[in-house]
Amino acid sequence: MTELKSREIRLTAYPKGLPTAETFEICEVDVPEPEGRAFRVRNIYMSVDPYMRGRMRQGESYVAAFEVGKALDGGAIGVVEQSNNPDFPENTLVMSSYGWREYFVSDGEGLRKLAPIEGASLTAHMGAAGGTGLTAYVGLMRIAALKTGDKVFVSAAAGAVGQIACQIAKIKGCYVVGSAGSDEKCKWLEETCGVDATINYKTAGNLTQALREKFPEGIDVYFENVGGDHLQAALDVMNVKGRIAVCGMISVYNADEPVPGPTNLTQIIGKDITMRGFVLGNHFDMAGDFYRDIATWIREGKIKWSETIYDGIEKAPEAFMGLFEGKNSGKMLVRLSDEPK
């Protein structure tokens, strides 16, 4: 019997600044035969996400840093191909954190069987109807304590999380403005996602001024994905008792020098502003509510999404690096093998 091989992407070194092709290497390993209750999974899609950049450095204990010389990991969908485990028979679709590789063998620990949502493609289960959508949901509903009628600003609004945040806020009866880096993305947000207004931050000039124009009554909730000048401008336009859900700060992830925070942070005092960061891992208790709501919204045609898919594991580094240049429209995925028929 020929030995099955799996290609995987390893980290060669912690990058300084923007990761480059040299940050990654592709290696081939043997896939062991599943023994005992183990089974083999063939990955179909893997996710690349901005938060992974934060794991490419010597980390504090609360964030598991990637290990240099080892395969990276992250969200993936695969299919069970060979199994000794009656709980995960062949052809079962599974969600795992074993991305960045073509195959893996598991005893089921930490894996989740895909619970298909009507009207959602397989890829959508990693995006709008998966962890990405849940991130937007947690950020708005818990972290920002969204209320009907809130005036909501979403940065990186055409991004994977941002676009779902915009649409959930609309469903919840809010006024929503999104920022994005091209007119095309802005057009898509207005025409397909139904946001009330958009800002192309690359052409808008003074961002504070642009926000004041779009928010004559001020911002109640800022869903923060960008940091830097976006946070500075939003603080200037936030209302009293405003809430900032800090999901990410992509503008500073690749800095090799420390990036100063906003100069107007004292505004959170006078305006009684709550600014709260979060990572999804601490809020999985909301998954039940989310899957119920998102299934309904997708069935009712209320949630749209875009995705960008690169083909082949060898393209995974390029896909990841593309996140920091805005090369993705929506969720960025890499297809590692064909979907089951």
Added chain:
Amino acid sequence: MTELKSREIRLTAYPKGLPTAETFEICEVDVPEPEGRAFRVRNIYMSVDPYMRGRMRQGESYVAAFEVGKALDGGAIGVVEQSNNPDFPENTLVMSSYGWREYFVSDGEGLRKLAPIEGASLTAHMGAAGGTGLTAYVGLMRIAALKTGDKVFVSAAAGAVGQIACQIAKIKGCYVVGSAGSDEKCKWLEETCGVDATINYKTAGNLTQALREKFPEGIDVYFENVGGDHLQAALDVMNVKGRIAVCGMISVYNADEPVPGPTNLTQIIGKDITMRGFVLGNHFDMAGDFYRDIATWIREGKIKWSETIYDGIEKAPEAFMGLFEGKNSGKMLVRLSDEPK
């Protein structure tokens, strides 16, 4: 009948950077005869507070800026001297926001009769048993959602608000570390207020290192009065799900250039940190709980306080400026006239 005169302190101009003697002028005005339901109050003490610096600039609408050429205002305790109002008879002690002047005439609007707390001096009703104590209480109990056993860091811990925050946190069963700017203040915090450890930030060297030593298990709650390097260091040592109550940022109030925020603000994402600013005015609904608790704690000898009192309205500017040099130990007050016998 001789006309009664009142001296008052006016703002001459919005200061750039640290206020100086030239920022203020003392003027004398006639005190009108009380008419209708009006009565005349002789101020006994007035408060000077760091937040007043924030009102000495062209303000956003949510903070009432002081007006150039007019008397400043702020917390004061006075006594009714001449009254046509049966609700405020002569000799009634009243709390008002008409500080920075010797006398004023009022119809009672916005005034509060002093409700004396057993064991508290008249001055304590402006400090530990007044708005200052309430600020500490709101910041810990509501903004930081303090829990028994929390590891609590208080900056400017010997300051008026800080010292009460330290003691409330101790009463609530927390481990408490305070920072202050002299060994004498640190000693007072440990010996009189019972805090577990202190940091003299002027001699501690690397503040992050100092915090790591005092918080081997990390910080759960940071009661923020200082900003700048204190916030940066605290963020480094905060625990997952930590809470930062931002009461003030005295280190940046007098900057005439914008002061950058912390370079490690992204830590609020991975650590799920909530950072919330507040001003007392939005939280007076907690006053009932506070007055009940503080009366008990003072009666039981569980709350100590220190105060620094300057004499005479002409010293009010000096007292105010002294706040930014740490010349106060605890609450900074100005005595405008004698307490009633």
